Amino acid sequence: MTIQRPVARPGFVHETNERTPDLAVHTGSGVLTQRFPVGTTVVYAAEPTVPSLAxxxxxxxxxxxxxxxxxxxxxxxxxxxxxxxxxxxxxxxxxxxxxxxxxxxxxxxxxxxxxxxxxxxxxxxxxxxxxxxxxxxxxxxxxxxxxxxxxxxxxxxxxxxxxxxxxxxxxxxxxxxxxxxxxxxxxxxxxxxxxxxxxxxxxxxxxxxxxxxxxxxxxxxxxxxxxxxxxxxxxxxxxxxxxxTHPFAPQLGFLSRREWEWGPKEKLTARGLRQADRVLPVRARARLMQQAETEAAALTVSAGSPLEVGRHTADTLLARQRVIVGHRVNTLVTGLPHVSPYGVGAWLNPLLAAHLALAEADRSHTGTPLLNDGGSLIVFGGAEPRYHHHHSATADFVTEVLSGEGSDLATAEQRFASDDWYRHLYRHGQAHHALQPFHLWYETAPARERLSSIIWVGGDRATCAAMGFRAATTLADALEMVDDRDSLGYLHNPPLPIVDLAGER
Missing domain, CATH: 3.40.50.11440 (LarA, N-terminal domain)
Incomplete structure (x- = not known):
């Protein structure tokens, strides 16, 4: 048997017009507000469920x-x-x-x-x-x-x-x-x-x-x-x-809502977040976001064989997170959450950010990606060369292997896997295994291969170049670098919606 409760307001699609306010964009370590061109297709996730199932x-x-x-x-x-x-x-x-x-x-x-x-x-x-x-x-x-x-x-x-x-x-x-x-x-x-x-x-x-x-x-x-x-x-x-999951602390819960519904208090808080994004160092911003206590609502509880339970949970999450979108886009903008499943307790690094954008966000769909093959992906935040001690192998992977200064991927993978110090940190310290950065990078391959350009707004240029990406200072600069600015979408992430193109499932 499974126990479940109804859910809250579902996600939806909004096409920006002259009256659309600046929209919240999450940069991994902070939040800013951004004006989007008229006609941008904005995909909002469902709002968090309140209260939780007992x-x-x-x-x-x-x-x-x-x-x-x-x-x-x-x-x-x-x-x-x-x-x-x-x-x-x-x-x-x-x-x-x-x-x-x-x-x-x-x-x-x-x-x-x-x-x-x-x-x-x-x-x-x-x-x-x-x-x-x-x-x-x-x-x-x-x-x-x-x-x-x-x-x-x-x-x-x-x-x-x-x-x-x-x-x-x-x-x-x-x-x-x-x-x-x-x-x-x-x-x-x-x-x-x-x-x-x-x-x-x-x-x-x-x-x-x-x-x-x-x-x-x-x-x-x-x-x-x-x-x-x-x-x-x-x-x-x-x-x-x-x-x-509620991706924000209660006092920042308004970030999950539509921007035109914000009141004076929310707008003032958003202005403070923008200021913090400009003034505080990346590590301080990331620490602030991670230390803020978030909450989650339980949607269902189920038990039984792993496969039956897994299917039921997956169906529940799909029903909760799915947003029907009428068409694909040629250029897609996405923000980044402040935490990666592979980096809890640490700030984002370039590889974790790339994985969030290319393996998590790009593949968050029911069968067909929102972004067309040959399209351009524009990502805000995360591509700065700062690495937490949990990710010692990741730092070496990006700076030595992806930069081309080291050996090819297969040879480097063998070298990392046999490194006694990396193994010690994984087995007895608090570091991720040395093979994890390779596996995360491999998961980004389908998106890297099918897209014509991947542009990081605010990214470190040398780091982006090492990973095969391009860097831009602002969204306007990034849009100047893409081939098609008329078919533009914005994945309002986090929370991350599951895109269902015209109900294809």
Whole structure:
């Protein structure tokens, strides 16, 4: 069974005219307002859902009445080994009514396990090639009661894709504790269609297996197929919360609304944000945006097999985020959110920004991109050569590999993968794996290959050149650099809408 609630005002398309005010544009580390030419097609996402579905009772009902198969209570038996797998920072889960929904789900699973007499319980963070979570992040995700009960006993671990004791399951090397468990319960909270269901199981695989499905030339379906194989090979019960993420702190919630609906207070706040964008350094602006507490509404809670749960969550998110657009455009402008799924706790760097624009925004559609093949993409913000210590390999990847000063991609990938210092930072520090920048860059390839030009407004010229992009000072400058200024669109991002061209799905 799945529990869900109705949603708020949906997204829509607006064509600018003489009365349209300046529109908010998000630059990754701040917000500015920008005048767009008359006739620009502006795609707005749905406004955030308020209030949230009550997560705790919804979890209890979903566990008792899953989408398929037996209820969780019937699967738990005394003497069995139970492993609860939860997601990492990729989810970037904001608070829902003050508590992370992952922690609430884990508590409900533990309550049922205790009632069934299950004593052998461990928790594993499925982090794939992501950085290790800090103790504070684990505490925030799981809640104080769970963390204080399991952490001192060493029963909370984080998957190490480089570990030597991984166990082969159906030809895939996976986390030993997970592979040897009698039952695996995955707990996930997500606002992205491509991070649902069996996705969490993929993050329990080895570096080699992840590279095989994320490396250069991999099939688009390779990662999903790996997840399906693991879901079939392991005894898994999935619990998933679909989120409608509020990308802004409550006091900045007006940024999700139409600009002509802003009142005097909102306009004054927007003016202050513009001033901060001009005065504060990038790191200070990014820190300010990331420290602002955001919220999320739970849309649905579902449980059952990973594939059924994943399909339901993906359908829910599509219905929530889909915006029907009547036509494609030849030039598209997009802003950037202040956080990447692969950079929680860090400011944006050029690679994360490129991935947000080319792999996330450009592919946010139901089958046909909003931007025509051979078109021009104009991006605001993020292309500045500043790197957080979480992304030490990314800094070297952009400055050495993409600049052409290093070796070709294949040779460089082997060199990065075998670097002992990078491996140490991933396994024992708080850095992302050295292969992650390669995989993120490969994901941008389809957009880079099909577009005629990619222009960064405010981007560092040397960095943009190294990545094969162009840099412009203003939107007006960028528009002078494109071939077609008459067919112009603006993806009002964040939040990111899913474009559905004339209801093609």
């Amino acid at each position: 997560v705790r009772p919804a979890l209890r009902e979903a566990l008792a009445q899953p989408l398929d198969g037996a209820p969780l209570a019937e699967r738990l038996q005394a003497g069995m080994s139970l492993t609860i797998v939860f997601g990492d920072t990729t989810a970037a889960v904001p608070t829902v009514s003050g508590t992370d929904p992952r922690g609430q789900a884990v508590e409900e699973v533990l309550t049922l396990a205790a009632a069934a007499g299950v004593d052998d319980v461990a928790l594993v963070c499925a982090r794939g090639l992501q950085r290790r979570l800090s103790d504070d992040e684990l505490l925030a995700a799981l809640g104080r009661r769970v963390h204080e009960s399991f952490a001192p006993l060493g029963q909370i671990s984080q998957h190490d894709a480089e570990a030597e004791d991984l166990v082969t399951v159906d030809g895939i090397a996976v986390n030993r504790r997970v592979a040897e468990s009698d039952l695996v319960v995955t707990v996930q909270a997500t606002d992205a269609r491509n991070r649902t269901g069996a996705h969490l199981l993929v993050e329990l695989a080895s570096v080699a297996d992840l590279a095989a499905v994320r490396g250069a030339g991999r099939a688009d379906t390779a990662e999903a197929e790996l997840g399906e194989r693991l879901a079939a090979a392991l005894p898994v019960f999935a619990v998933e919360v679909a989120l409608d």
